[in-house]
Amino acid sequence: MKHRLAFAALLLACATAARAQNTLADAMLDKSSGTSVKIQSVFDPSPALGYAPVRVLAVNGTNRDSRWSFDFESVSHHYGKEHRHDSRFTLDMPAGSSQSAAFLVPLSVAYGNDARRYGTNHQWRGHVNGAGFATETFYEHENRVTAMPAIALSNTLADQSMAGLKKEIESKRGSSSRHYGHIETFGSQFDPADLPESWLGFSGFDFLLLTHTDWQKLKAPARRALLDWVRLGGRLHLYTTPGVAAASLGLPAGAKEGRTETGLGEISVFGWDGTKLAALETVNRYWGEPARLKKLVERHSTASDWPLLGLLGERSFASWQVIAFLVIFGILVGPVNLFVLAPSGRRHRLFLTTPLLSLGASVIMVVLILVQDGTGGTGRRFVHLHLEPDDAAAFVTQEQVCRTGVLLGAAFETAQPATIEPLALPDTQWVKLKSTHNTQAVQLTQNGRERRGNYFQSRTEQGHLLRAVVPTRARLELKAGTAPGAAPEVISALGFTVDWLCYKDDERQWWVLEQPLATGASAVLKKAEAVAVQKTLGDAAKPAEQTLRDKLTNHFIERTGWFYARASQAPGLTLDTLAAIRWQDDRILVSGPVVKP
Numbered sequence: 357m358k359h360r361l362a363f364a365a366l367l368l369a370c371a372t373a374a375r376a377q378n379t380l381a382d383a384m385l386d387k388s389s390g391t392s393v394k395i396q397s398v399f400d401p402s403p404a405l406g407y408a409p410v411r412v413l414a415v416n417g418t419n420r421d422s423r424w425s426f427d428f429e430s431v432s433h434h435y436g437k438e439h440r441h442d443s444r445f446t447l448d449m450p451a452g453s454s455q456s457a458a459f460l461v462p463l464s465v466a467y468g469n470d471a472r473r474y475g476t477n478h479q480w481r482g483h484v485n486g487a488g489f490a491t492e493t494f495y496e497h498e499n500r501v502t503a504m505p506a507i508a509l510s511n512t513l514a515d516q517s518m519a520g521l522k523k524e525i526e527s528k529r530g531s532s533s534r535h536y537g538h539i540e541t542f543g544s545q546f547d548p549a550d551l552p553e554s555w556l557g558f559s560g561f562d563f564l565l566l567t568h569t570d571w572q573k574l575k576a577p578a579r580r581a582l583l584d585w586v587r588l589g590g591r592l593h594l595y596t597t598p599g600v601a602a603a604s605l606g607l608p609a610g611a612k613e614g615r616t617e618t619g620l621g622e623i624s625v626f627g628w629d630g631t632k633l634a635a636l637e638t639v640n641r642y643w644g645e646p647a648r649l650k651k652l653v654e655r656h657s658t659a660s661d662w663p664l665l666g667l668l669g670e671r672s673f674a675s676w677q678v679i680a681f682l683v684i685f686g687i688l689v690g691p692v693n694l695f696v697l698a699p700s701g702r703r704h705r706l707f708l709t710t711p712l713l714s715l716g717a718s719v720i721m722v723v724l725i726l727v728q729d730g731t732g733g734t735g736r737r738f739v740h741l742h743l744e745p746d747d748a749a750a751f752v753t754q755e756q757v758c759r760t761g762v763l764l765g766a767a768f769e770t771a772q773p774a775t776i777e778p779l780a781l782p783d784t785q786w787v788k789l790k791s792t793h794n795t796q797a798v799q800l801t802q803n804g805r806e807r808r809g810n811y812f813q814s815r816t817e818q819g820h821l822l823r824a825v826v827p828t829r830a831r832l833e834l835k836a837g838t839a840p841g842a843a844p845e846v847i848s849a850l851g852f853t854v855d856w857l858c859y860k861d862d863e864r865q866w867w868v869l870e871q872p873l874a875t876g877a878s879a880v881l882k883k884a885e886a887v888a889v890q891k892t893l894g895d896a897a898k899p900a901e902q903t904l905r906d907k908l909t910n911h912f913i914e915r916t917g918w919f920y921a922r923a924s925q926a927p928g929l930t931l932d933t934l935a936a937i938r939w940q941d942d943r944i945l946v947s948g949p950v951v952k953p
Contacts (some may be wrong), residue, residue, distance in 0.1 A: 407952060409461075421450050427442070430600050443461055445457070494699055507642060508561045516631060566591045571606075656821075731762045735756055737941050738754070740947070756819060768935065773825075784817070788813065788816055789818060830929070846950070855924065863916075920946070924941070
């Protein structure tokens, strides 16, 4: 017997209750056996990009083993376009069992300049398939606000503060907030006990706000995931009541009262009264702060903001060749065909000559494209590797741009969990994903580590921003036994060769490498002037997008006990995507603390 999953009707009837409970679906599939499913989103509402962590509780009350599949569609409707990101997950359901699972569902991004101005309408679509009941679709709609950075705050902070924060945002935005379907919300709420155990679950947010008690109660895997997110650029804000010192919170080494940089991100500690956040002060703290959404849809669309585009070089689209081809084909299929190949009295030949001319023209066009553009493509990459030896991990931020010829396939797999986000590029004849309203719709699919869709397309320029946490023992060590005041000697266990390296010791003295250093080798450094080091470091970071470049050159430069290195290859740490792309002259910048004896 088949039983329908009445998700749509349930959500329409209980929309208010569902949002309060972060529930996407909650239904009894088979009353006689007790088969049911409940799907909840950790964050309410979901962010405008990244991944949404979703928790599933499924009960198979039947006497049959089965495998349930969960298909999610994240759809952003905007300006007549449907940007969507599809994903599939499976869950084995033994007979008579109850299973729980955590899925990381990729979210669609609304590209186009009007999306940032007017907001976007987002829709969840879901399909659940399993033995004993029919496939049914569930829906959830929400409007996303794009004026604020993406903020998530714990229920403890939100319970008595959210109304005042919403009112303050409405006051700042004025009458515009009541147009175009905007929702006035300060951020997404969550229960700290439900936080994901992978940094991908936080990837859609710019800020995450917790109380010190929320932080102390976090499970170890969730805390590690949160710190991974911070090192990849996230900003964690902890709110403490009077008398609580930052040193007592178990924060990473070096974290203190106020603001502490960790990797590319930061941890900040603020005070509050333990009851309600001060609305004006809190909103002003986040109003106008940089948002990752803007970085994807706008900040890579000019060469001044993103010099890596210039390294790709320019190439003419050769539109004159298309025009010439069409003119010649028109002459052949028209006058020549009509008066020479099939003259009067032999018009029946048109049934043969016309398709042959069309077929021949198609073959010639394909040959011309292959000769002119080739297969596969070429590209350039800038990679920042932040090493944390204590965590045995590299935090990888990779920007890439490529130009393709003819692609024989566009599917690829990633070696490790990663965000791969398409970037809007300048409006040229080669670009389809743009920062304007006439951009192409983005259609992506993820199934496990396999990616499909228009990440890569034939005869197109496209860019991507990738982030990942890669396990590694890579490190740079100081050699023991160096006399006080003597030049430091370093030992490389990086796993690749660096052609330039600098180190800032605890006395703020700069030291540099005199010649390339291979992994397993050691070298004595020599003193250097700060101005010269900063110039070389600035040149190494120059291909990066401006906000990343500023972070690498302006903030990292102040850290003592750290090294910075330049390399052209880092096997196992750079993130590979489509195998048909030939990446040329990688620019790799490595940073991290030096391991002391």
